[in-house]
Amino acid sequence: MKPDKEKKMKLYRWGQSAYETEEDLRKEQEGLCDIDCSLELGTTPPESADIQGLIVTSKVSVDSQIMSSLPNLTFVLTTTSGYEHIDLEYARNHDIVVGRCPIARRDAVIDTSIAMALSLVRNLPSLHHEAQKGVWARAQLPNRNIKRISNLSIGLIGYGIIGRAAFRVWSDLGAKVRWHDPNVLGSFPLEELLSMSDVVSLHCAHTPSSHNIVCTETLNMMPVGSILINTARGKCVDMEAVTQATHLGGFGLDVFPCEPPELLSSYAAHPNSILLPHAAGYHNELGSSVANEVIDSITMWMENNNLPHVV
Incomplete structure (x- = not known):
């Protein structure tokens, strides 16, 4: 289902990593607003049935219960390279695209x-x-x-x-x-x-x-x-x-x-x-790099209904 160009696509950002500053999240939110998306930031599971895209960190579990509660969900984008925290089988069986952000790290x-x-x-x-x-x-x-x-x-x-x-x-x-x-x-x-x-x-x-x-x-x-x-x-x-x-x-x-x-x-x-303490991907610009990759990924989704790094 392609986004409705007459209204902003509703996105929910679930979770914030320790390396992400408020400035990083604001940059991400403003960048997505520029491409006709509305981003809500939250630390609790999404509840709005209107959510079309879900952006998550590796600290949350996106299971079948979460996805089934979002009838308009079209994609899940994790800000990480790994995706073990997402129920891929459920997503694939329900035409929910799952993408990741490997370039930032x-x-x-x-x-x-x-x-x-x-x-x-x-x-x-x-x-x-x-x-x-x-x-x-x-x-x-x-x-x-x-x-x-x-x-x-x-x-x-x-x-x-x-x-x-x-x-x-x-x-x-x-x-x-x-x-x-x-x-x-x-x-x-x-x-x-x-x-x-x-x-x-x-x-x-x-x-x-x-x-x-x-x-x-x-x-x-x-x-x-x-x-x-x-x-x-x-x-x-x-x-x-x-x-x-x-x-x-x-x-x-x-x-x-x-x-x-x-x-x-x-x-x-x-x-x-x-x-090392799972530190290989860290650098002092990681939060900003993740924000850029999230914006780039969802820009691609808005243009052709796909994500650049699909799982």
Whole structure:
């Protein structure tokens, strides 16, 4: 159903993330007003039957009960890359389009994943750990597997918006890059990718096929001294298997199956590890970037009844 051009499209913004300021929300509200939309901001579930579009954060659950209470709902747009908080089956069965906003965080996620990978490849956390013990570890260097970017083989799991951008950046830096994504033509077989990679970096959604894609079996396919990076989804990695994979050279994790993880300090005890509090996508302009992407996404909806990044 196309928006009625004779009146403003009614939208409801449910929730505000910690990084979003009142100025960010005002910018979003004014930008949507400019394209003939009326945006109501709220912290409680939507109640008006007139709502046509729902904008949400990852902190709320958009389930069948919520969507069924909005008879005129045409789309749900999450301000995040992930969409696990939305009942996709119900939405698809009732012709409700679900979209997401991956661009606002894309470059920050790539920056973080590459920063972690290079730090671990260069053994920086481990060398710092030695310094904290008062050890001048220069004599250890010949026994450490420290490579330059031009000698690295990178394996990306996931070749969507973030994975493709990561491929370009790693390639520009001079690394050899391969990728695995069963949904994209040209994908490397997973076993082959893992066995050839110095660094394996996850950039995939969490789906039934990617659940615990990094497990004991797949970790054993990775070479001795290789590095694991996960800035994608926590449930794509079996954490117990990672902690028991003593052949790994290190791991950098931004996401975990349960957050915050109960065993955080235990995971951090690995000398060549980097653990972040789901921070990879953050930057100091994130709130403004999200507002811009929301406006751009709904502008596209108003023009051709679709969203740019449909789930």
